[in-house]
Structures are given as C-alpha cells and as structure tokens.
Amino acid sequence: MAGSLKDQSCIVGIGESKYSRGTPYSDLELGLQASMAAIDDAGLKPRDIDAIVIPGGFGTTAGDYAACFGIEDLRFTASLEEMGGAMTVSAVETAAMALVAGVANYVLIPFVARWYSGMKAREGTANEASRIPAAMAVRDFYMPYGMGAPPQYYSWMCQRHMLEFGTTHEHLGTIAVTMRRHAQLHPNAVMRDRPMTLDDYMNSRWVTYPYHLLDCCLETDGAAAVVVTTPERACDLRQRPVYVAGIASGHPYPAHEIPNRRDMFTIGLTHAAPRAFAMAGATPHDLDFAEIYDCFTFQTLQQIEEMGLCKRGEGGPFVMGGRIELGGEMPINTHGGLLSQAHVCAMNHIVEAVCQLRHQADLRQVKDAELGAVCAWGGHGHGSIAVLRR
Amino acid sequence: MAGHSADYGKPLPLMRGYTKEFYDFCRNRELRFQRCTRCGAWRHTPRPMCGDCQSLEWKWEKVAGRGKVYTWTVTFQPLYPQFKQDVPYAGVIVELEEGPRMVSWVTGIDPMQLKADMPVEVWFDDVTPEVTIPKFRPLKF
Numbered sequence: 001m002a003g004s005l006k007d008q009s010c011i012v013g014i015g016e017s018k019y020s021r022g023t024p025y026s027d028l029e030l031g032l033q034a035s036m037a038a039i040d041d042a043g044l045k046p047r048d049i050d051a052i053v054i055p056g057g058f059g060t061t062a063g064d065y066a067a068c069f070g071i072e073d074l075r076f077t078a079s080l081e082e083m084g085g086a087m088t089v090s091a092v093e094t095a096a097m098a099l100v101a102g103v104a105n106y107v108l109i110p111f112v113a114r115w116y117s118g119m120k121a122r123e124g125t126a127n128e129a130s131r132i133p134a135a136m137a138v139r140d141f142y143m144p145y146g147m148g149a150p151p152q153y154y155s156w157m158c159q160r161h162m163l164e165f166g167t168t169h170e171h172l173g174t175i176a177v178t179m180r181r182h183a184q185l186h187p188n189a190v191m192r193d194r195p196m197t198l199d200d201y202m203n204s205r206w207v208t209y210p211y212h213l214l215d216c217c218l219e220t221d222g223a224a225a226v227v228v229t230t231p232e233r234a235c236d237l238r239q240r241p242v243y244v245a246g247i248a249s250g251h252p253y254p255a256h257e258i259p260n261r262r263d264m265f266t267i268g269l270t271h272a273a274p275r276a277f278a279m280a281g282a283t284p285h286d287l288d289f290a291e292i293y294d295c296f297t298f299q300t301l302q303q304i305e306e307m308g309l310c311k312r313g314e315g316g317p318f319v320m321g322g323r324i325e326l327g328g329e330m331p332i333n334t335h336g337g338l339l340s341q342a343h344v345c346a347m348n349h350i351v352e353a354v355c356q357l358r359h360q361a362d363l364r365q366v367k368d369a370e371l372g373a374v375c376a377w378g379g380h381g382h383g384s385i386a387v388l389r390r
Numbered sequence: 391m392a393g394h395s396a397d398y399g400k401p402l403p404l405m406r407g408y409t410k411e412f413y414d415f416c417r418n419r420e421l422r423f424q425r426c427t428r429c430g431a432w433r434h435t436p437r438p439m440c441g442d443c444q445s446l447e448w449k450w451e452k453v454a455g456r457g458k459v460y461t462w463t464v465t466f467q468p469l470y471p472q473f474k475q476d477v478p479y480a481g482v483i484v485e486l487e488e489g490p491r492m493v494s495w496v497t498g499i500d501p502m503q504l505k506a507d508m509p510v511e512v513w514f515d516d517v518t519p520e521v522t523i524p525k526f527r528p529l530k531f
C-alpha cells in the first residue's frame with residue numbers, strides 16, 4: 001500500500017545496559033553498551049549503521065555515537081523531543097520512514113535514562129532549559145501551587161477517572177503487583193528480588209493522593225537500544241526479524257494544558273492507536289501481549305482503555321482476575337515495566353516485545369506469541385504505539 | 391499579607407508577557423482569562439491565537455470568580471522543598487462558571503475532605519509586593 005509503513009521495517013537488534021539505581025558509567029558509556037549489544041545482536045558492525053535517531057533527553061547525541069563507531073558518513077539523524085517519554089516508540093516510526101524513503105539502511109536508536117543519579121523529572125518540568133515542552137504552563141500556572149511533578153498532574157486524571165467510572169485502588173494495585181511479579185522473572189529487573197503484595201501496595205505511603213508510592217515508576221539509570229532495517233536486509237542478519245506492522249504517534253489537545261482539555265482521558269494514544277491497528281490490519285484483540293508505558297498505575301489503565309483493549313471506563317475490571325498476568329488472556333509488561341524493571345522510557349518495552357516475538361523470553365515467554373504492541377506515553381499525554389509481529 | 395519577595399521562598403511565575411498581564415489583574419482583585427472576540431471561546435493557559443477560529447483578536451475578560459472542583463491531588467510527600475511546610479496540600483483544578491479551568495489551591499478545608507463539584511470562590515493572596523496568586527475557598531450559601 002503506497003504511503004504505508006506496514007511491514008516495511010524490522011527490528012533486527014536489541015541491547016540493554018545493566019539497569020540499576022546509581023551507575024559508575026557516563027551517559028555515553030551506557031548508550032554505547034546498549035548500542036554495541038544491539039548491533040552485535042543483529043550481526044552487524046558499528047560502521048554498518050548509517051542513521052541514528054536519538055529519541056531525546058539526557059546527554060548523548062548522534063554525533064557522539066558516530067565518532068565512537070567510526071561512522072564517517074552518517075546519512076540521517078532526528079530527535080523526537082516533543083513526544084516526551086513517547087519519543088522512544090516515535091523514534092521507531094521515524095526510523096521506518098527513513099528506511100521506506102531510502103534515506104538510510106541501518107538505523108540505530110539508542111536511549112539513555114539517568115533518572116536516579118541525574119536530574120529528577122520533577123526538577124525539569126518547570127524549567128525551559130530542560131526543553132520539556134510544557135515548561136511554560138507548568139512554571140507560570142502550576143508551580144506557584146507546588147504542582148510540577150508528573151505524579152501530581154497525572155493523578156488529576158486518575159482522580160477524575162475514579163469519580164466518573166468508580167476505578168479503585170484495588171484495580172491500580174493489581175497493576176502494580178502484576179508488574180512486580182513479572183519483574184521477578186527478569187534477570188535485569190531492578191526489583192527482581194523485591195516481591196510485593198497488594199497489602200504492601202495499600203500500605204505504602206501517599207506520594208500524592210490518589211497515588212501511593214507503589215503507584216509510581218522507578219527512578220533508575222540505564223540504556224537500551226535497537227537497530228532497525230528493511231525486510232530485505234533483515235533476512236541476511238543473525239536474528240529472526242520482528243516486523244513493524246503498524247506504527248503511529250499522536251498528541252493530546254491542547255498538548256501542554258491538561259486542565260482545559262474537553263475530557264481528561266483523550267490522549268495521544270487515543271488518536272494513534274486506531275491508525276496503528278488499521279495499518280497493521282489487526283485489532284487490539286488480536287494481540288498476544290502488550291507492553292505499556294507504566295509511568296504510573298493509572299496511566300497504564302488509561303492506555304489499556306485508549307489503545308482499545310476495553311472501553312473507556314472499563315479498565316479497572318479489565319485488569320482483575322489475572323487477565324494481565326503471564327498466562328492470562330492479555331499479559332501486560334512481561335518484563336516488569338517502568339514500575340518494576342527500570343525506567344528507560346519504554347525502550348525496555350520495545351526490547352521486551354522483540355524478545356517475546358523471537359520466543360527468547362525464557363521464563364517470561366508468552367506461548368506462541370505472534371503479535372504484540374508497545375505503547376509509549378510522554379509529557380502531558382503524548383502517545384505512540386507500535387504493533388509488532390513475528 | 392504582602393511580604394518581601396525574598397522571604398516568600400516559593401516558585402513564582404515569570405512576570406513577562408501574557409503571564410504578567412494575568413497576574414497583574416489578580417493584584418487588582420480581578421480574575422481574567424483570554425476570550426476570543428470573534429467566536430467567544432475562552433482559553434487558558436495563554437496563547438496568541440484562538441484554537442477554535444484562528445482569530446488573533448481577543449481580550450482579557452473578567453469572570454465572576456465562582457466555580458467548582460473538577461479534580462484534585464493531595465500531595466503528602468514534599469516533592470518540592472519550598473512546599474515542605476504546606477504538606478498535605480491539594481492541587482485542585484477549578485472549573486469556573488464561565489468555562490475555563492485553572493490549577494489552584496482550595497484553602498480553609500482539610501484537603502482530604504474535598505469533593506467533586508464542590509462550589510468554590512476565588513480570593514487573592516498577595517504573596518509578594520509584585521505577585522498575587524489567585525486561590526479558592528469553599529463557597530458558603
């Protein structure tokens with residue numbers, strides 16, 4: 001189909017650094033570790049890379065990697081700062097466009113996150129120098145009231161959902177506990193050895209009601225990377241290719257002003273998901289699993305609804321009864337997610353989805369996984385989604 | 391009570407452009423929002439063009455200052471050291487009768503007693519000689 005990105009690109013390499021709270025490595029060293037692992041996984045050499053899409057954030061640039069990799073003729077670079085944390089999945093979309101257009105052959109997407117030892121998210125939201133797009137509204141109209149941290153403005157949405165649809169802390173806690181159980185099965189999950197019960201969740205302190213501490217994602221250091229190429233080139237490489245069957249990005253409206261949206265629940269993903277599924281020729285119910293940007297428990301529930309796994313307002317009941325656990329009808333965040341593996345802005349979710357679709361996920365393997373989705377969330381509700389197939 | 395800016399110690403808006411105009415009205419005990427003079431749409435936070443009709447014509451139109459609680463969060467952990475003395479405090483989205491919503495505080499009530507649609511009215515807190523922050527309190531009948 002002309003103009004479509006359907007099945008026109010493949011993820012052929014994945015790599016991750018060790019995820020930790022605190023690291024002896026620089027941003028670039030972390031990014032190089034993940035990138036070299038991804039390039040090697042693909043069976044490529046660093047000099048084969050001819051395009052680098054830097055999702056954004058933190059301290060590395062395409063030029064840094066190119067200098068280290070001896071890439072004397074880097075053909076294409078891009079950055080997706082406007083997407084906030086959704087920049088990672090949007091970077092795959094940009095890579096696919098560059099490949100389809102013939103601008104590049106092997107695209108590296110490295111992403112470094114230093115949420116533990118670097119600047120905290122809440123310290124950058126009101127700072128224009130942080131390049132976080134909503135900084136003006138936050139600085140001038142939220143911060144005079146001490147409202148600038150992601151758990152604060154995201155919990156506005158959560159509270160409103162609780163009021164309109166009766167969503168409960170048991171629903172949210174089930175998400176937190178499920179992510180933790182999945183993390184126990186992942187050797188590179190920061191919370192691997194820290195089991196959690198629903199009681200632990202309920203008894204954890206309020207950060208900002210309705211969010212407990214255990215509604216909030218981890219702050220960790222680490223990097224992840226993927227290599228994307230065309231299907232023709234993918235066939236010659238080391239791993240079974242994972243196809244980008246559908247991919248799209250979207251924005252809330254107005255993007256930088258949560259309070260004055262018509263409703264609190266229409267987000268970038270609401271617009272992007274139908275585009276991505278239509279491109280893939282699939283529906284949300286065809287998925288074998290979903291890896292969803294779980295910055296907070298409610299934002300996971302909200303994306304479950306907005307990507308179309310259930311109707312708006314039904315996310316609470318949807319997550320109950322083991323449905324989102326490994327072995328359930330729709331396993332979600334099989335690696336533990338941002339809540340219990342590490343916060344790499346869903347680059348780890350992309351890596352996990354590829355692992356699942358290659359059937360390399362060991363104890364976490366979703367049986368016969370053929371089709372999976374990765375949803376990413378950023379800023380005040382930007383969203384992107386990749387529908388990936390084996 | 392107005393103190394010196396240096397004593398206040400909490401984050402202040404950057405007083406320039408539309409932001410300064412908004413807060414200068416507050417110092418004069420007026421809550422005003424941008425309103426399109428072509429199609430009548432209100433907008434907040436400020437921007438130069440109407441998203442509904444793309445008109446550049448607008449004025450700062452006064453609202454009555456009454457509204458209701460739309461949603462809120464009650465912050466217990468001092469995420470910002472400048473607000474350590476204030477926890478727990480609620481960041482409330484107030485929906486004004488005229489339509490626009492804004493972030494504020496509802497004072498004079500235990501934040502865990504906030505309710506959806508609770509009627510509130512604006513009051514003006516002169517936090518420094520230069521800056522007045524609009525806050526709300528429960529509206530008494």
Ligand SMILES: [Zn+2]
Nearest residue numbers: 426429440443
């Ligand atoms: Zn207008």
